[in-house]
Amino acid sequence: MYNLLRQKKSQLIGWAVGLMLLIASQQVNAQLRDALNLPDHDDKKYYLGIGLIYNNARFQVSQHPSFLSNDSVMVVEPENVGGFGLAGIHTLRLSNRFEIRAIFPQLLFAYKNLTYHIKYPDASKNEQAIMTKRVESILLGLPVHVKFRSDRIGNFRVYMFGGGKFEYDLASNSTARKAEDLVKLKKYDFGVEAGIGFNFYFPVFILSPEIKVSNGLSDIHSRDKNLKFSSAIDKLNSRMIVFSLIFEG
Incomplete structure (x- = not known):
């Protein structure tokens, strides 16, 4: 018992x-x-955001075949230069893993330098043996990305993305007439982009720092064989690394 x-x-x-x-x-x-902050956000089919952008841009330079016969310009070197921008973010959720994101309007102020080594500087034009030409662009762009998202861990998530872009240069000087010392650029460019980002969920918004590589595929150089600083160059392709802080709700 x-x-x-x-x-x-x-x-x-x-x-x-x-x-x-x-x-x-x-x-x-x-x-x-x-x-969990914003526990119902992942159920949204569509949501908006705003991006603050820093970009580091440069040219990919291809020398013209006549470069070796040029008796003035000896070397053309591209340099990285920083810029900034703003963007509107539009995101459409396809599933728990995939989203489509369109960034419009995206406005980038991008600067690219070309350093020239001159064999015979023209003193009457204040030329020096080493001269740097800054090419300024105001790019109105439309990137479209496909995003792949990880599982949400508390208030944190990782995502990767890739896609394409189309850009229109509001500051294009391809039609400039007095362009003896200019490097002319075309108005349109398109390319590919890829990157990685991180979602941090806060009580009233999501902060997403992300970094991406953006490469232009088209030749944006409007070559003029009669211009000293343009004739030595055949093609110019844009290269850019972009860091963004995105606020979504």
Whole structure:
């Protein structure tokens, strides 16, 4: 009888402990649910954002075949230069893993330098042996990306993306007439982009720092064989590394 009562007592204690653990686990899950910021955001089909952008841009230079016969310009070197921009973000959710994102309007102020080594500088034009030409662009762009998202871990998520872009240069000087010392650029460019980003969920918004590589595929150089600083160059392709801080809600 004593052993029987002891076994029943042990069973009751086991059931009680199991019930307490079940209740505790439910409370923990509820607390974790309450600790999630914007828990219903992932159910949205469409949402907006704003991006603050820093870009580091340069040219990919291809020398013209006549470069070796040029008796003035010896070397043309591209240099990286920083710029900034703003963007509107439009995101359409396809599934738990995939989204389509269109960035419009995207306005980038981009600067690219070309350093020339001149064999015979023209003193009457204030030329020097080494001269740097800054090419300024105001790019109105439309990048479109496909995003692949990881699982959400608390208030954090990682995503990768890739896609294409189309850009129109509002500051294009391809039609300039007095362009003796200019490097002319075409108005249109298109290219490919890829990058990685991180979602940090806050109580009222999502902060997403991301970095991407943006490469132009078209030749944006409007070559003029009669211009000293243009004739030595055959093709110019844009290269850019872009860091963005995106605020979404």
